[in-house]
Amino acid sequence: MxxxxxxxxxxxxxxxxxxxxxxxxxxxxxxxxxxxxxxxxxxxxxxxxxxxxxxxxxxxxxxxxxxxxxxxxxxxxxxxxxxxxxxxxxxxxxxxxxxxxxxxxxxxxxxxxxxxxxxxxxxxxxxxxxxxxxxxxxxxxxxxxxQRGHNVVIHEFAHKLDMLNGKANGMPPLHTDMPRQEWTQALSSAFDALQQQIQRGHRTLIDPYAATSAAEFFAVCSELFFSAPQKLHHAFPKVYEQLSLLYRQNTLKRQQPIRRPNNPSE
Ligand SMILES: [Zn+2]
The missing domain is CATH 1.10.472.150 (Glucose-regulated metallo-peptidase M90, N-terminal domain)
Incomplete structure (x- = not known):
């Protein structure tokens, strides 16, 4: 069909x-x-x-x-x-x-x-x-x-992708060329680092709401990936890399200004 x-x-x-x-x-x-x-x-x-x-x-x-x-x-x-x-x-x-x-x-x-x-x-x-x-x-x-990095629409629809293989848990279905271990390692170590920053009273580079669960971490990082990718890449470059593989987009590169020659000829 x-x-x-x-x-x-x-x-x-x-x-x-x-x-x-x-x-x-x-x-x-x-x-x-x-x-x-x-x-x-x-x-x-x-x-x-x-x-x-x-x-x-x-x-x-x-x-x-x-x-x-x-x-x-x-x-x-x-x-x-x-x-x-x-x-x-x-x-x-x-x-x-x-x-x-x-x-x-x-x-x-x-x-x-x-x-x-x-x-x-x-x-x-x-x-x-x-x-x-x-x-x-x-x-x-x-x-x-x-540029503030918040987007409720992207957040909720990232949860929807996460839910494609059951309850939202920060593990959406990955493409066959994405090793599960690399995804887990990148996201869980960043999640742990964020929780530690909060526990120590440090200012966090991304919304501390991301530390409430693995599902929220994935949704908040997805908001940043599309709306303020430089913030996500600065805070957690390996998470940026995994989201880039998942969404098959390089949002950071997309936002970089096109370099013009020093002496442009008209
Ligand atoms: Zn959420």
């Missing part, structure tokens, strides 16, 4: 009405997209069309999720897939968008079997085989200032 999927994909790409002016406005509006090549932008546009066709958006607390919001979320999510393919987003269908941060209550059972009930205020959440939830005010602000 692969031929049928390919046919449907081609039909979707040809006939989906992605507004050209809105797409161009998004590409011009954020430094997050400004380093992409023309080929990468074209591929990102195709992935965004597939996202808009296959995922269902719902507004929460009265938010009307218009095309601007949908395209902005879809394009940021699809940045992760530029050199992968849309199958990575196959096993779920819903995106819920809140106007701003939202409260959730989680039941947790610790190793002693004690169940606790904890209320948290969140900017995003990803459910195993379920929806991705995004607070639009955070997403919109982060789109304008990616």
């Amino acid at each position: 692969q031929w049928l999927n390919n046919l449907l994909t081609r039909y979707t790409l040809k006939h989906h009405p992605l507004n050209h002016a809105q797409w161009q406005a998004l590409m011009a509006s954020s430094p997050l997209f400004s380093h992409l090549s023309a080929v990468e932008k074209a591929h990102l546009r195709e992935l965004t069309i597939l996202f808009l066709q296959h995922k269902h958006f719902t507004g929460a607390r009265g938010l009307e999720v218009d095309d601007t919001i949908k395209i902005a979320i879809a394009a940021q999510a699809c940045l992760l897939l530029i050199n992968l393919n849309f199958d990575y987003f196959d096993d779920w269908s819903d995106v819920v968008v809140y106007p701003d941060s939202f409260k959730v209550r989680h039941h947790q059972t610790d190793e002693l079997g004690i169940v606790s009930d904890e209320e948290q205020t969140l900017g995003g959440e990803a459910w195993l085989k379920g929806p991705v939830i995004i607070a639009w005010d955070s997403a919109a602000a982060e789109l304008q200032a990616p």
Whole structure:
């Protein structure tokens, strides 16, 4: 049935009405997209069309999720897939968008079997085989200032990739040419180093929230990989290297300015 999927994909790409002016406005509006090549932008546009066709958006607390919001979320999510393919987003269908941060209550059972009930205020959440939830005010602000290294959309969709082989645990499915041991070694030693920096009261180079679990470490490092790769490379070069292999992108190189000759001839 692969031929049928390919046919449907081609039909979707040809006939989906992605507004050209809105797409161009998004590409011009954020430094997050400004380093992409023309080929990468074209591929990102195709992935965004597939996202808009296959995922269902719902507004929460009265938010009307218009095309601007949908395209902005879809394009940021699809940045992760530029050199992968849309199958990575196959096993779920819903995106819920809140106007701003939202409260959730989680039941947790610790190793002693004690169940606790904890209320948290969140900017995003990803459910195993379920929806991705995004607070639009955070997403919109982060789109304008990616150099700070925060991006709730990339964070939640990195969790989705992590969940492709079960619960989020910082171990997404790796490509066959990526030794599992190298991934584990790079991420776990960086995670341990971050925890030690926090325990000693040192200032950390990346968001200390990354130290809460292996899953959060992977999601926070993915935010940095796409929005402020120099920060991730400076803090944890081996983690940058592994994410570069996983996403098949070299975001650091992409952001380096093109050198011009000292005496350019016009
Ligand atoms: Zn998270």
